[in-house]
Amino acid sequence: MNLLALNWKMNKTPTEAQEWAQELGGGLQVSNAELAVLAPALNLPVLATGLPDGVAFGAQDISEHESGAYTGEISGAMLKDVGATYVIVGHSERREYHGETDADVAAKAAQAQASGLTPIVCVGEGLDVREAGEHVAHTLGQLRGSLENVGADVVIAYEPVWAIGTGKTATADDAEEMAAAIRGALREYYPEQAEGIRVLYGGSVKPDNIAEICGKPNVNGALVGGASLKVADVLAMNDALK
Numbered sequence: 001m002n003l004l005a006l007n008w009k010m011n012k013t014p015t016e017a018q019e020w021a022q023e024l025g026g027g028l029q030v031s032n033a034e035l036a037v038l039a040p041a042l043n044l045p046v047l048a049t050g051l052p053d054g055v056a057f058g059a060q061d062i063s064e065h066e067s068g069a070y071t072g073e074i075s076g077a078m079l080k081d082v083g084a085t086y087v088i089v090g091h092s093e094r095r096e097y098h099g100e101t102d103a104d105v106a107a108k109a110a111q112a113q114a115s116g117l118t119p120i121v122c123v124g125e126g127l128d129v130r131e132a133g134e135h136v137a138h139t140l141g142q143l144r145g146s147l148e149n150v151g152a153d154v155v156i157a158y159e160p161v162w163a164i165g166t167g168k169t170a171t172a173d174d175a176e177e178m179a180a181a182i183r184g185a186l187r188e189y190y191p192e193q194a195e196g197i198r199v200l201y202g203g204s205v206k207p208d209n210i211a212e213i214c215g216k217p218n219v220n221g222a223l224v225g226g227a228s229l230k231v232a233d234v235l236a237m238n239d240a241l242k
């Protein structure tokens, strides 16, 4: 089953999260994908009680530390305690605006797993790299660094940075090219589990393009930003995955 990972980014107050969850509950008949809402941490207790049964939730970041004097950080134990299942690590916005390196991402992913959470590890190239034709080598290099000492209970999200929030979508064939390359690397790192590890595509996914992208053999779902904010779009994406 595909994973439809809904990254709200820095949107929605707890009150709005509650309303969204209620609206989803009113509209969702059958889940054609595993749905997971990746929300600002303050919204997680609201989602824990408000989401319809079977819809998972998680955070957008995690501390690489277990606990202690790290002001402003949120630990894996805290996320687990409120019922989170997933946590995004190494989103391109965190890499760009918060200077997160592959080593930071790997440490966060390992900490997530140690806390019983599944990390969604993000990788992907910028426009300059794509135009230079180096996107596969670049992304696989990021993947290698971001998975160091990380176990196989992981989801990989390929997000070409030039397609995020821009309305430009990689073609389904572009997504498959990279997803297949990622799968090849996963076979090397996790020979036993590689076929079952989900590889998502992210970047301007919408109701009208999700089915084609997720129909590709190595793409196992989507990481959706903008189109995750409206329940109607989420229901339409869920329908499209039938």
Ligand SMILES: O=C[C@H](O)COP(=O)(O)O
Pocket (backbone or CB within 6 Å): 007, 091, 159, 163, 164, 165, 166, 167, 202, 203, 204, 205, 223, 224, 225, 226, 227
């Ligand atoms: O995490 C989601 C991605 O950054 C894609 O965002 P987007 O769907 O708004 O392009």
